[in-house]
Amino acid sequence: MGVFSVLRIAGSALTAQRLRMTVAASNIANAETTNTPTGGPYRRTSVVFSPIQQSPLSVGARTESAAGGVQVHSMIQDQAPPRMVHDPNNPDADPDGNVAYPNVDLVTEMSDMLAASRAYEASVTMINVSKSMAQKALEIGRL
Amino acid sequence: MDPVSIGKRLLEVSQPTPSGQGASKLADSFGHALAGAVDSLDQTQRAADDGAMKLAVGDQVELHDVMLAQDRASMSLELAVQVRNKLVEAYQEIMRMQV
Numbered sequence A: 001m002g003v004f005s006v007l008r009i010a011g012s013a014l015t016a017q018r019l020r021m022t023v024a025a026s027n028i029a030n031a032e033t034t035n036t037p038t039g040g041p042y043r044r045t046s047v048v049f050s051p052i053q054q055s056p057l058s059v060g061a062r063t064e065s066a067a068g069g070v071q072v073h074s075m076i077q078d079q080a081p082p083r084m085v086h087d088p089n090n091p092d093a094d095p096d097g098n099v100a101y102p103n104v105d106l107v108t109e110m111s112d113m114l115a116a117s118r119a120y121e122a123s124v125t126m127i128n129v130s131k132s133m134a135q136k137a138l139e140i141g142r143l
Numbered sequence B: 001m002d003p004v005s006i007g008k009r010l011l012e013v014s015q016p017t018p019s020g021q022g023a024s025k026l027a028d029s030f031g032h033a034l035a036g037a038v039d040s041l042d043q044t045q046r047a048a049d050d051g052a053m054k055l056a057v058g059d060q061v062e063l064h065d066v067m068l069a070q071d072r073a074s075m076s077l078e079l080a081v082q083v084r085n086k087l088v089e090a091y092q093e094i095m096r097m098q099v
Helices: A005-029 A106-138 B002-015 B019-057 B064-096
Strands: A043-055 A057-060 A061-064 A067-077 A081-085 A100-101
Touching: A005 A043, A005 A067, A005 A106, A043 A106, A081 B064, A106 B064
Parallel strands: none
Antiparallel strands: A043 A067, A057 A061, A081 A100
16 A cells, blocks of 8 residues: 555556547547448447456555556447448448448447546546645644 | 554664664655655656657647646646655755754
């Protein structure tokens, strides 16, 4: 439980939120992608987080296992059905002339982006506060 | 370190030894501790430098990781400066002592 554990934990949150932002950017960028190497339209991707289990944290005489930050557990693809648009001229159209567009909703992506940005800011605030705590501790004994 | 073990340590140090070995042992362990502290300080500074360099040449490195490394380095340096101030203070206090 060093001085830098807050920095490490908040740093893992920063990395995780940046990845979430990257995934949201990818979703928005591919909102109209009808052709992927695996076939079919692009599918909305989202990230799943899980805690990093750390060595037990000793609180006084007790030891408690505490989460030591966050990591990206997996990236999952949204299995919602694609948006069908009638466009017979599109090379990706099916025999009926319908084109499957990605199941990406711009409003959802924008709100996800805002949430990631706010979570990032919260972690940065956490880092700054813990740094100012450490600086206060260094003032002990200074006249 | 709990108060009991500190007390034991002090007792060991204050035991009279024939040829002043206690003092030299104490100075030795203190020197080791100081060298270790300076070494880890150097490591944090190197990590910060490394991160800044990687960022500058365009390596795959997260911006916030570099900033965190620099924060770590500056906090370690501040701690080292405070410890040094305390040591100098103690030294001057002893030098001012009337004998």
